[in-house]
Amino acid sequence: MTLIHFAILLPVIAAAGIGILYRYYKKIHLGWFVLPIPTVITIYLFTLMPAVSNNQVVHETLDFMPRVGMNFDVYIDGLSLLFAILISGIGALVVLYSIGYLSQKEKLGNFYVYLLIFMTAMLGVVLNDNVLMLYLFWELTSISSFLLIAYWFNRERSIYGAQKSLLITMFGGFLMLGGFIALGQITDTYSIRGMMAQIPAVQESALAPLAIILILIGAFTKSAQFPFYIWLPDAMEAPTPVSAYLHSATMVKAGLYLVARFTPLFAFAELWVWSIIAAGLVTLVWAAFNAIKQDDLKAVLAFSTVSQLGLIMSLLGIGALAVQTGAAEQVFTIATVAAVFHLINHATFKGALFMIIGIVDHETGTRSLKKLGGLVTIMPISFTMTLIASLSMAGIPPFNGFLSKEMFLEAMFAIGQADFSVLADAAVLFPLLAIIGSIFTFIYSIMLIRGIFLGKKMPATPKTPKEAPALMLIAPAFLTLLVVVFGLFPNVLSGSIIDPAAMSILNISEPLNTEIHHWHGWDSPALWATVAIIAIGTLMYIFRDAWRPVYRLGSDAFTLNHLYDQGLIYSRLGAEKITDGYMSGYIRSYLIYIFGAFVIFSLITLINTDISFDWGTTAPIALPDLLIVLIILAAVAAILITRSRMVSIIMFSTIGFALSLLFVFFRSVDLALTQLAVEAITTALFLLAFFHLPKRSGNAEPRGFKLNNLMISAAVGIIATVIGLAAYSNRLFDSISQFYIDNVYDLAAGGNMVNVILVDFRSLDTLFETLVFAIAGLGVFVLLKLRVNKEGENKFEEHP
Amino acid sequence: MEILIIIVAGIMIGASVYLMLSKSLIRIIIGTGILSHGILLMLLTMGGLKRGGIPVLDDSVQQYSDPLPQAMLLTVIVITFALTAYMLVIAIRVYRELGTDNVEELKGVPREDD
Numbered sequence: 001m002t003l004i005h006f007a008i009l010l011p012v013i014a015a016a017g018i019g020i021l022y023r024y025y026k027k028i029h030l031g032w033f034v035l036p037i038p039t040v041i042t043i044y045l046f047t048l049m050p051a052v053s054n055n056q057v058v059h060e061t062l063d064f065m066p067r068v069g070m071n072f073d074v075y076i077d078g079l080s081l082l083f084a085i086l087i088s089g090i091g092a093l094v095v096l097y098s099i100g101y102l103s104q105k106e107k108l109g110n111f112y113v114y115l116l117i118f119m120t121a122m123l124g125v126v127l128n129d130n131v132l133m134l135y136l137f138w139e140l141t142s143i144s145s146f147l148l149i150a151y152w153f154n155r156e157r158s159i160y161g162a163q164k165s166l167l168i169t170m171f172g173g174f175l176m177l178g179g180f181i182a183l184g185q186i187t188d189t190y191s192i193r194g195m196m197a198q199i200p201a202v203q204e205s206a207l208a209p210l211a212i213i214l215i216l217i218g219a220f221t222k223s224a225q226f227p228f229y230i231w232l233p234d235a236m237e238a239p240t241p242v243s244a245y246l247h248s249a250t251m252v253k254a255g256l257y258l259v260a261r262f263t264p265l266f267a268f269a270e271l272w273v274w275s276i277i278a279a280g281l282v283t284l285v286w287a288a289f290n291a292i293k294q295d296d297l298k299a300v301l302a303f304s305t306v307s308q309l310g311l312i313m314s315l316l317g318i319g320a321l322a323v324q325t326g327a328a329e330q331v332f333t334i335a336t337v338a339a340v341f342h343l344i345n346h347a348t349f350k351g352a353l354f355m356i357i358g359i360v361d362h363e364t365g366t367r368s369l370k371k372l373g374g375l376v377t378i379m380p381i382s383f384t385m386t387l388i389a390s391l392s393m394a395g396i397p398p399f400n401g402f403l404s405k406e407m408f409l410e411a412m413f414a415i416g417q418a419d420f421s422v423l424a425d426a427a428v429l430f431p432l433l434a435i436i437g438s439i440f441t442f443i444y445s446i447m448l449i450r451g452i453f454l455g456k457k458m459p460a461t462p463k464t465p466k467e468a469p470a471l472m473l474i475a476p477a478f479l480t481l482l483v484v485v486f487g488l489f490p491n492v493l494s495g496s497i498i499d500p501a502a503m504s505i506l507n508i509s510e511p512l513n514t515e516i517h518h519w520h521g522w523d524s525p526a527l528w529a530t531v532a533i534i535a536i537g538t539l540m541y542i543f544r545d546a547w548r549p550v551y552r553l554g555s556d557a558f559t560l561n562h563l564y565d566q567g568l569i570y571s572r573l574g575a576e577k578i579t580d581g582y583m584s585g586y587i588r589s590y591l592i593y594i595f596g597a598f599v600i601f602s603l604i605t606l607i608n609t610d611i612s613f614d615w616g617t618t619a620p621i622a623l624p625d626l627l628i629v630l631i632i633l634a635a636v637a638a639i640l641i642t643r644s645r646m647v648s649i650i651m652f653s654t655i656g657f658a659l660s661l662l663f664v665f666f667r668s669v670d671l672a673l674t675q676l677a678v679e680a681i682t683t684a685l686f687l688l689a690f691f692h693l694p695k696r697s698g699n700a701e702p703r704g705f706k707l708n709n710l711m712i713s714a715a716v717g718i719i720a721t722v723i724g725l726a727a728y729s730n731r732l733f734d735s736i737s738q739f740y741i742d743n744v745y746d747l748a749a750g751g752n753m754v755n756v757i758l759v760d761f762r763s764l765d766t767l768f769e770t771l772v773f774a775i776a777g778l779g780v781f782v783l784l785k786l787r788v789n790k791e792g793e794n795k796f797e798e799h800p
Numbered sequence: 801m802e803i804l805i806i807i808v809a810g811i812m813i814g815a816s817v818y819l820m821l822s823k824s825l826i827r828i829i830i831g832t833g834i835l836s837h838g839i840l841l842m843l844l845t846m847g848g849l850k851r852g853g854i855p856v857l858d859d860s861v862q863q864y865s866d867p868l869p870q871a872m873l874l875t876v877i878v879i880t881f882a883l884t885a886y887m888l889v890i891a892i893r894v895y896r897e898l899g900t901d902n903v904e905e906l907k908g909v910p911r912e913d914d
Contacts, residue, residue, distance in 0.1 A: 648826075741855070751858075
C-alpha cells in the first residue's frame with residue numbers, strides 16, 4: 001500500500017465518512033466537506049508531473065489476488081497521469097459547482113457518496129496496470145453512473161436513462177472482460193506491461209482478432225460510439241454537475257483511454273485501426289447532425305459530446321497507423337498529439353458549457369431552446385463564457401478548440417492523400433466526413449449562443465431569470481479561462497502533458513518536442529478547410545429553416561432507440577415464455593426435474609466410472625432378519641396399492657416399528673430406542689391429522705399418470721440401489737470411526753459411543769438440530785393459530 | 801445381509817418417489833417418511849452390519865459395530881420427525897383454507913372472497 005494506492009482509494013474511504021457526517025450534521029452544505037478530497041488528489045498528482053514529463057514511470061505493486069493474477073498494480077505514465085489529473089481536477093470543479101447547484105433540500109448524502117465512489121472507480125481505471133482490476137473499476141464506474149443518473153429516482157425518465165446506460169455499458173464491459181481473458185490466454189499475464197512485452201505472440205495468435213473485437217465493443221459502448229451512443233442522451237436526466245463530470249469530461253472518455261492504452265499492442269492489426277477510424281468518423285458526423293434537431297439544451301450538448309468523442313476516437317485510430325508504420329510518418333504522429341490535445345480541450349470547453357447550461361436551467365427553470373432567448377443583458381457573465389466556450393467548440397481562433405480542430409483536419413487531409421491499399425478510392429471520404437462533421441459542429445455551437453442569449457427576449461420562462469450567484473460561476477469561469485490560456489499559449493501543455501501522453505500511446509521513448517502553432521501558412525489545407533467550414537456553416541445557419549425539414553424524414557420505427565426499446569420488450573417476453581414453459585407451478589413437475597436430473601447425472605457418472613462390485617465378506621442372513629424385511633416390503637406394497645388412508649397410515653407405522661426391530665438386530669440400541677419413541681409419536685400425529693383431513697380418500701389418477709410415476713420411481717430406486725452397492729463395495733478412505741472408539745473415554749469420559757459423539761464430539765451439530773426442532777415447533781404453532789383477518793393483519797385465533 | 805438391506809432400501813426409495821409424485825398430500829407426506837426410512841437403512845449398511853458388539857465401552861468386547869452412522873442416523877430420525885410434523889400441519893392448514901388435499905388443485909391465486 002503506497003501513497004498512490006491510497007490516493008486512488010481516498011474518495012471511497014472518504015465516502016463512508018461523508019455518508020455518516022450527513023446523517024448528523026446538516027448546517028453547512030455537504031459539498032464543502034467533499035471539496036478538499038479531489039483538490040488534494042489533484043495537487044498530489046501534479047507533484048508527479050515533473051518526473052513523468054521526463055519519461056519516467058511510476059510502478060507500484062500491491063498483491064490483491066496473486067493466484068489468479070489479479071493484482072492492484074499502479075502504473076503511471078504520461079497517458080494515465082493526464083487522465084488522472086482530468087478526473088481529479090474537473091472533479092474538484094464539479095464539486096464546487098454542485099454546492100451552488102444542488103440546494104440543501106436535496107439528498108446530498110447520496111449524491112456525494114456516489115460521486116466519490118465514481119472518483120475512485122475512474123482513477124482505478126486509468127491508473128491500473130492489471131486488466132482484471134481495470135475491469136473491476138470499469139464496472140464500478142458504470143454502477144456509480146447508474147446511481148447518479150437515477151439520482152432523482154422518482155422521475156420515470158431518470159430510471160429509464162439509468163437502466164439504459166447500465167445495460168449498454170455493462171454489456172460492453174462484460175464483452176471487454178472476455179477480450180481481456182483472451183489476451184491473458186495468449187500472453188499468460190494480466191499485466192498490460194507484460195502484454196506489451198509480447199507483441200509478437202499477440203500478432204501470431206488466432207485469438208487476437210476476437211480480443212480486438214471484444215475490447216473495442218467495451219470501449220465503444222463506454223465512449224458512446226455509433227451505434228451504442230443511444231444511452232448518453234438519456235443519461236442527461238442526471239443532475240447537471242454529473243452530466244458535466246461523468247458524461248462529458250471523464251467516464252465517457254474511459255473508452256478513449258482504453259483504445260489509447262491498447263494501441264501499442266494492437267496497432268499491427270488492420271482491424272483495430274480501421275474499426276476505430278470508421279466508428280469515430282461515423283459517430284462524429286451522425287451525432288453532430290442529430291445535435292441540431294434537439295430542443296433540450298442538454299440533449300444538444302449530449303449529442304455534441306458523442307460527436308466530439310467520435311472525433312477523438314478517429315484521431316486515435318489514425319495515431320494507431322503511426323505506431324503501425326513506425327512513428328516515422330510525421331502526420332500520423334500529429335494525429336495522436338491532436339487526440340490528446342483535443343481531449344483536454346473538450347474537457348475544458350464542454351465542462352464549461354454544461355455548467356453554464358446548468359446555470360441557465362437553474363435561473364430560468366427551462367432548458368428548452370424554444371422558450372429561451374435574449375438573456376444577454378440579464379446574464380452577461382454567462383453569455384461571455386458561453387461565447388468563448390462555444391466558439392472554441394466550433395473551432396474558431398484563437399481558442400484552444402481551433403488549434404486541435406486544425407490538427408484534426410490536417411491529419412484527415414494527410415490520410416486522404418496517403419496511399420493505403422485498403423482504401424484506394426475511399427480515401428477522399430476522410431477529409432470530407434471531417435469537414436461535414438465540423439460544419440454541423442459549427443452550426444450547433446452558434447445555435448447555442450444565439451438560441452439562449454441573443455434574439456428577442458422570451459417572457460415565458462418559468463422563473464424570472466437573473467445572473468447566477470458567484471459560487472456557481474467560479475467553476476465554469478475557471479474552465480473558460482483555461483480555454484483562453486490554452487488557446488493563446490498551447491505550448492504550456494505540449495511539453496508537460498501532451499507529449500508524455502502521446503509518447504505512451506505511440507510507445508516511443510524519444511521526445512516528440514511538439515510545438516503547436518496557430519498559423520501554418522497560406523498553403524495549409526486545414527486553413528482553407530476552416531474557412532470553408534465557417535462560411536458554409538454560417539450560410540446553412542442563416543438558411544436553416546430551408547433544410548431543417550430533413551429531420552422529419554424517416555420513421556421512428558427505424559431508429560436505434562426504437563430497436564433498443566423493442567429489444568428490451570421482446571427479451572422480457574421471451575424470458576417470460578421460457579420460464580413459464582418449465583415453471584408450471586405444480587410441485588410434481590419440480591420433483592420430476594429433480595429426480596430426472598438425479599437419474600441422468602448418476603447414470604452418466606456410473607457409466608463413465610470404472611466400478612467393480614466386490615463386497616467381500618457379508619454378514620449372514622438370519623431368519624428373523626428375513627422375516628422383518630418381508631414385513632417391511634409387504635407394508636410398502638400395501639401402501640402403494642391401497643386407497644384407504646387408514647390402511648396406509650397403519651402400514652407406515654408398521655414400517656417404522658419393523659425398522660426399530662431391525663436396528664436391534666444390527667446392534668444399534670440407541671437407534672432402536674429413538675425410532676420406537678419417534679414412531680409412536682408420529683403415528684399419534686398422523687391419527688390426529690387424520691381427523692382434520694378430508695374423508696374422501698385419494699384423488700383420481702389416470703393410468704398414464706401412474707405409469708409415468710412408476711417409470712420415474714423405478715429408475716430412482718434402481719439408481720439408488722446401484723449407488724448403494726457401489727458405495728459399499730468401493731471404499732476410498734478409511735473410516736474415521738476408530739478415532740471415536742479409541743478416544744471415547746479419554747476425551748469425553750463416556751462409555752456410550754453414540755451418545756458421546758452426539759453430545760460431545762459433534763455437540764454443535766446437535767445444538768443446531770435442537771434449533772431446527774424449535775423452528776419446526778414454532779412453524780407448527782403459527783400454522784395452526786395464525787389467521788389473516790379481513791384488514792390484512794395477522795392475528796392469533798382464540799379458538800382453533 | 802448387507803446386499804439384501806441395500807436392495808430393500810432401494811425398493812423403499814423407489815416406492816417413496818412413486819408416492820411423492822402422486823396427487824394427494826397425505827401420500828406425499830408418507831412418501832417422504834418412507835424415503836427417510838430407506839435412506840436410514842442405506843446409510844446404516846454402509847458401516848457394515850453385525851460387525852461386533854453394541855458400541856458401549858466394555859473391556860470384554862474386542863470389536864464394536866460402527867458408532868458413527870448410528871450417531872448420524874439418530875439425528876436423521878429426529879429431524880425427519882420434525883419435518884413430518886411440519887408437513888402434516890401444512891396439509892391440515894391447506895385443507896382447512898382451500899378445501900382440498902389435491903396438490904394439482906392448489907396452484908393459482910386464492911379467491912378474493914376468502
